Amino acid sequence: MMDEVLTVDHVAMEYKYARSSIKTIEDISFTVKKNQFVSIIGPSGSGKSTLLRMILGLTKPTSGRILYGDKEEMGTDFRVSVVFQNAALFPWLDVLDNVQLALEPLIKDRDKRREIAMNNIRLVGIDGFEKAYPKELSGGMKQRVAIARALATSPDVLLLDEPFSGLDVFSAQAIREELLDLWESPVENPNTILMVTHNVDEAVQMSDVIVILSHRPARVLREMPITLQRPRNTRSDEFYKTVDQVLTVMSE
Numbered sequence: 083m084m085d086e087v088l089t090v091d092h093v094a095m096e097y098k099y100a101r102s103s104i105k106t107i108e109d110i111s112f113t114v115k116k117n118q119f120v121s122i123i124g125p126s127g128s129g130k131s132t133l134l135r136m137i138l139g140l141t142k143p144t145s146g147r148i149l150y151g152d153k154e155e156m157g158t159d160f161r162v163s164v165v166f167q168n169a170a171l172f173p174w175l176d177v178l179d180n181v182q183l184a185l186e187p188l189i190k191d192r193d194k195r196r197e198i199a200m201n202n203i204r205l206v207g208i209d210g211f212e213k214a215y216p217k218e219l220s221g222g223m224k225q226r227v228a229i230a231r232a233l234a235t236s237p238d239v240l241l242l243d244e245p246f247s248g249l250d251v252f253s254a255q256a257i258r259e260e261l262l263d264l265w266e267s268p269v270e271n272p273n274t275i276l277m278v279t280h281n282v283d284e285a286v287q288m289s290d291v292i293v294i295l296s297h298r299p300a301r302v303l304r305e306m307p308i309t310l311q312r313p314r315n316t317r318s319d320e321f322y323k324t325v326d327q328v329l330t331v332m333s334e
């Protein structure tokens with residue numbers, strides 16, 4: 083695989099309504115390289131979720147293109163998983179089946195599917211709840227199931243849409259650290275992560291690069307590399323300074 087895993091190339095998006103249209107995205111370009119953790123930060127309504135849907139191939143940009151490696155099609159050997167803003171679980175399936183379902187197209191053997199699903203359920207700390215249904219879970223637990231499901235397929239690229247915003251600070255911090263461990267581990271996928279967030283501290287803690295978007299219609303205000311040494315001390319002066327730099331660009 084080439085160095086650039088994802089290329090968002092002059093993407094624009096205009097939603098058409100019956101009598102009008104709204105330009106949501108003016109012009110967004112950035113690349114995500116293999117093994118990078120990239121965050122997108124921008125105001126509400128600037129088209130961040132729309133952008134993730136376009137990367138997944140669920141929505142077509144009005145203009146511009148998205149490349150996977152050097153191809154315009156995602157293909158079959160390029161795997162992208164997503165954790166949506168709201169956990170989006172199937173209410174009629176229990177936790178284990180919600181996770182296993184993602185594996186059905188990929189793995190024929192039922193026992194193997196179950197084993198992989200269970201490993202990922204354990205990983206996000208909800209083992210013991212395999213037989214529970216989504217309505218029996220707290221918001222944070224549902225979010226963990228969604229993360230387990232996204233991880234189970236061992237994606238090349240993991241897309242995250244504000245995955246921690248519904249969690250209490252302790253759970254959020256715990257899952258962030260688990261995810262960073264996975265990302266840093268050379269043997270486990272995902273190796274490349276693209277995350278949408280509103281939380282500047284979170285973006286600075288986790289990312290190699292932060293793509294800062296303007297208000298609607300969105301364009302890229304800055305692609306800011308974050309070079310702080312990992313694991314990052316979220317209470318150091320340099321950390322606060324970096325957070326401040328991001329906030330300054332956002333308020334420009």
Ligand SMILES: Nc1ncnc2c1ncn2[C@@H]1O[C@H](COP(=O)(O)OP(=O)(O)OP(=O)(O)O)[C@@H](O)[C@H]1O
Nearest residue numbers: 097098104106125126127128129130131132133167
């Ligand atoms: N399916 C759709 N049809 C029409 N308009 C849409 C659709 N989805 C989103 N929009 C519009 O596009 C704009 C951007 O929406 P989007 O959900 O991508 O923003 P966002 O940056 O993810 O916001 P937030 O931070 O609040 O999640 C909004 O004005 C929204 O009304």
Ligand SMILES: [Mg+2]
Nearest residue numbers: 130131132167
């Ligand atoms: Mg959104």
